[in-house]
Amino acid sequence: MASLFPSQDDDMADMPELSEINVTPFIDVMLVLLIIFMVVSPLATVDLKIDLPAATAKPEPRPDKPLFVSLKADHSLYLGVAPVAREQLGRLLDAETGGDRQRTLFFQADKQAAYEDVLGVMDALRQAGYLKVGLVGREGGG
Secondary structure, three states: OOOOOOOOOOOHHHOOOOOOOOOHHHHHHHHHHHHHHHHHHHHHOOOOOOOOOOOOOOOOOOOOOOOEEEEOOOOOEEEOOEEEOHHHHHHHHHHHHOOOOOOOEEEEEOOOOOHHHHHHHHHHHHHOOOOOEEEOOOOOOO
16 A cells, blocks of 8 residues: 655655645635624715704804904805805905915805815815804704
């Protein structure tokens, strides 16, 4: 009867060397990881409709001369109480603040204003160099 293991009589040079690796455990581990990622990946996406609450934090004291930038629901933009075009916002802010870009601006938007419009105004403020922007919300939790 022949065996795979050499006996004392066999010459080791005649036996071929086995160089194959057993990949079955590797495949098993990879399949388990694949299943884990398939189960967890839908949890990583955010697809929720949310209604943001009003701020309940204690209001900060108002500065002596606050400068408000306001966005109405009809997409109209105001600097203080004067209407302004979005393209002229940076120039008019420089005139109003005397070029002081470290001054804090207060931005308020109507709750019916589209989020895209709010971000557009925030982007226009950033491009004009005004990085200190306080968001104004209604007071109280209700």
